Amino acid sequence: xxxxxxxxxxxxxxxxxxxxxxxxxxxxxxxxxxxxxxxxxxxxxxxxxxxxxxxxxxxxxxxxxxxxxxxxxxxxxxxxxxxxxxxxxxxxxxxxxxxxxxxxxxxxxxxxxxxxxxxxxxxxxxxxxxxxxxxxxxxxxxxxxxxxxxxxxxxxxxxxxxxxxxxxxxxxxxxxxxxxxxxxxxxxxxxxxxxxxxxxxxxxxxxxxxxxxxxxxxxxxxxxxxxxxxxxxxxxxxxxxxxxxxxxxxxxxxxxxxxxxxxxxxxxxxxxxxxxxxxxxxxxxxxxxxxxxxxxxxxxxxxxxxxxxxxxxxxxxxxxxxxxxxxxxxxxxxxxxxxxxxxxxxxxxxxxxxxxxxxxxxxxxxxxxxxxxxxxxxxxxxxxxxxxxxxxxxxxxxxxxxxxxxxxxxxxxxxxxxxxxxxxxxxxxxxxxxxxxxxxxxxxxxxxxxxxxxxxxxxxxxxxxxx
Ligand code: XLS
Ligand code: NI
Ligand code: NI
Numbered sequence: 001x002x003x004x005x006x007x008x009x010x011x012x013x014x015x016x017x018x019x020x021x022x023x024x025x026x027x028x029x030x031x032x033x034x035x036x037x038x039x040x041x042x043x044x045x046x047x048x049x050x051x052x053x054x055x056x057x058x059x060x061x062x063x064x065x066x067x068x069x070x071x072x073x074x075x076x077x078x079x080x081x082x083x084x085x086x087x088x089x090x091x092x093x094x095x096x097x098x099x100x101x102x103x104x105x106x107x108x109x110x111x112x113x114x115x116x117x118x119x120x121x122x123x124x125x126x127x128x129x130x131x132x133x134x135x136x137x138x139x140x141x142x143x144x145x146x147x148x149x150x151x152x153x154x155x156x157x158x159x160x161x162x163x164x165x166x167x168x169x170x171x172x173x174x175x176x177x178x179x180x181x182x183x184x185x186x187x188x189x190x191x192x193x194x195x196x197x198x199x200x201x202x203x204x205x206x207x208x209x210x211x212x213x214x215x216x217x218x219x220x221x222x223x224x225x226x227x228x229x230x231x232x233x234x235x236x237x238x239x240x241x242x243x244x245x246x247x248x249x250x251x252x253x254x255x256x257x258x259x260x261x262x263x264x265x266x267x268x269x270x271x272x273x274x275x276x277x278x279x280x281x282x283x284x285x286x287x288x289x290x291x292x293x294x295x296x297x298x299x300x301x302x303x304x305x306x307x308x309x310x311x312x313x314x315x316x317x318x319x320x321x322x323x324x325x326x327x328x329x330x331x332x333x334x335x336x337x338x339x340x341x342x343x344x345x346x347x348x349x350x351x352x353x354x355x356x357x358x359x360x361x362x363x364x365x366x367x368x369x370x371x372x373x374x375x376x377x378x379x380x381x382x383x384x385x386x387x388x389x390x391x392x393x394x395x396x397x398x399x400x401x402x403x404x405x406x407x408x409x410x411x412x413x414x415x416x417x418x419x420x421x422x423x424x425x426x427x428x429x430x431x432x433x434x435x436x437x438x439x440x441x442x443x444x445x446x447x448x449x450x451x452x453x454x455x456x457x458x459x460x461x462x463x464x465x466x467x
Contacts (some may be wrong), residue, residue, distance in 0.1 A: 029099040035116040036380055042124055042388060052385050058395035060125060063209065063334025065357060065402045068112040069132050070127070073394055074355060074366030075387075077124070078168040078327075081340060081372035082383060083117050089375055090337075103151050105138040112273035123386055128169035129380055130217075130368050133204050134177065138229050141169050144224070147203050154207050154354065160209065162201040168213040170261065170297075170325070173200040176221035178268065187236035187274070189221045194239060203246050209256040215325060216251070219263035224270035237274055241288035248293050259349025259364050261297035261324045264313065266306040278313035278445035282322055299370055300348070301331040301338050312352040318355045342371040342390040347449035347467045349397025350404070357401050367394060400466045410462055415454070 009122045029035060045054040060070040086094030097103075097107075105331040114136060121129060133146075138151040140146040159168060175185030175197050183189060185197035208216050223240055225231040250441055251258065262285070264275045273280050276298055286293040296317045302357040303313040311331065317323040343349060369390060373382045404410055425442050428434045 009011065015196035024095055027100065027102040030402055035100050035119045036123060036384075039123055039362060039381065039384055041122075042384065051210045052124065053381065053388065055388060055401070056390055057392040063278050064398055065405070067255050067361065069395055069398060070227045072353070072361060073391070074128060074169070074362055075126045075391055075394075076128035076130050076366050076368035077117070077121050077126050077387065078368055078370050079117060079129060079135040081194050083113050083369065084135050085196065085372045087375040087378065092375065095375050098119045098380075107138065107149060107152055109138050110139055110149075111156055114153060114160060118166060119163055120383065121166050122164050126387070127165070128167055128366050128368070130169050130171065132172050132174040133207070134174040134202060139178065150207060151204060154210060158211060161331070162376055166213045168208065169368055170215035170217045170258075171211070172214050172217040172219060173197070173204045175200065184222045184224070185220070187220070191230075194243065198243060198246055201243070202250055205247065205250055205254065205256060208258055209254055213258055214246075215259045215261050215297075217261045218247075219262055219265065220275050221265070221269050221271055224267070224273035226271050229328070234284055237284070240274060242295070244288070244290055259324055259446070261365070262294055263297040263299060264306070265299065265302040265338075265465045267307065277303065277308065278317040278322065280321055282317070288347070295365070296322045297325040297365070298323065299329060300343070301340055302327045304331045305338060310345075311355070314352055314355050314390070317358045323355070323359060323362070325362060326367050327393065328352075328367040329369065329371040340370060341374070342369065342386040344389055344393050345395050346393060346400065347463065350391045350400040350467055353397040354395060354401035354404060354459035357398075357405060404466050410459060413459070
C-alpha cells in the first residue's frame with residue numbers, strides 16, 4: 001500500500017460537499033456500508049515500511065521476555081476522545097464531522113457510533129476499549145430514562161463484544177460534564193448531588209459487570225475546590241472516602257471482581273483536585289483504610305501537569321505496589337493544559353515499559369489511549385494513524401526496555417550505587433535495626449564518607465544507546 005499519502009478513507013469523506021461553514025454534512029454514511037472504507041485490517045510490515053496504515057514495530061504475536069507484545073501492552077481505545085471528540089478546544093468550535101454521526105443525542109446515533117467504534121477497533125487490532133456512561137448513551141430526563149438509554153446501548157455493546165472478541169478494559173461515570181456536578185460529585189456540598197453521583201456510579205458498576213469490564217475508574221475532575229474560602233476540605237475528603245466505600249460495598253454485593261482504579265490529576269477543571277498525583281492518592285487511600293482495595297490509573301499528561309516528569313507517577317506507583325493501569329497519552333511541553341496527545345517519544349515509552357516489565361505486566365489493567373488527534377487532524381485516516389504510531393512507539397519502548405533489562409548494564413550500575421546497604425551497617429539500617437546512637441558510633445569510627453559520582457551523564461549516554 002502506498003506510503004504517507006491520503007488514501008481512500010479520507011478521500012471518501014472529502015467527496016461530500018462542505019456546507020457554508022466549511023463542514024462536511026453529517027450522516028453521509030449509509031446502512032450496509034463500512035464506516036472506514038478503504039482501510040483494511042492493519043498489518044505488521046516491519047521497520048522498513050513507510051506505509052502509514054501499517055505497524056512498523058508492533059507485532060502482536062512477537063514474544064518479548066516470555067509474553068507476546070499484545071499481552072504486555074493490552075492496548076485500549078477510548079470512546080470519549082476517539083468517538084465523541086470533534087476537535088473543539090477552549091478557543092474554538094468542533095472541526096470534525098464523522099460520516100456516521102448526525103450530531104444528535106439520539107439512541108440511533110449512539111448505536112451507529114458503537115458500531116463504528118467496533119469496526120475501527122477490529123481493523124486496528126486493539127482488543128480493549130474504555131468509556132464513560134455518557135459517552136456511549138445519552139442522558140435522559142430522569143434516572144430511569146438515563147439508565148434505560150444506557151441499557152439499550154449496553155445490549156448492543158455486549159453483542160458487538162461477542163462478535164469481535166473485543167473486551168471492556170474499564171468503564172467510569174461522568175461526574176464532571178453535567179451542570180449538576182459544577183461543585184463536585186462525591187465532594188459536592190449538597191448531599192443530594194452526592195446521591196446523584198452515587199446513583200450514576202451504581203449503574204456503571206452494574207453495566208461494567210454485565211460487559212465483563214476488568215476495571216472501574218474513578219477520575220475526580222471536579223472533586224476539588226476553586227476557592228478555599230467556601231470549602232470544608234476535611235468534610236469533602238471524608239465524603240469522597242464514603243463514596244468509594246459505598247462503591248466497594250456494591251461491587252462486592254453484586255459479585256463483580258473488577259479492579260478499582262483512582263486516576264490522579266492535579267487540576268483542570270478544578271484548580272485543586274484531591275487526587276493530585278500518585279503519592280497524594282496513595283496517602284489518601286491509607287488515610288481512609290482503602291489501600292488494599294484500590295490501585296491507580298496513571299495518565300502521564302496529568303503527571304506532567306503536576307510538575308513531574310512523564311514517567312514519575314508510573315514509576316512511583318509501581319514501586320509502591322499501586323500501578324494498576326495507564327492512560328497512555330502525552331502533553332505538549334509548550335501548552336499548559338491536558339492536550340491528551342498520542343505518545344510518540346520513544347524514551348518515554350521505554351521508561352514506561354521498563355516499569356511494566358519490572359512489575360511483571362499490567363493486567364488486569366492496560367495501556368488505554370486516553371488521547372485525541374489534534375484539532376487539525378480532521379480525516380478519518382488520522383484516527384488510525386494516531387493509534388498505529390502510538391502502538392509502534394510502545395512496541396519500540398517494550399523492545400528497548402527488554403534489552404536494558406537483559407543487558408543489565410544500567411540496572412547493575414544502579415544496584416552498585418546502593419550496594420552499601422547490602423551488607424554491614426547499611427543492611428542493619430534497611431532491616432530497621434539501627435538506632436541514632438548506632439549511626440553516631442559508626443560515623444565516629446569511619447570518619448567522613450567518601451565522595452561518589454552520580455554519573456547521570458553516563459546513564460544518559462547508555463539510554464541513548466538503547467533508544
Ligand atoms: C481527564 C481524564 C478522564 C479520565 C476518565 O483528564 O483523563 O478522561 O481518564 O474519566
Ligand atoms: Ni484519563
Ligand atoms: Ni486526562
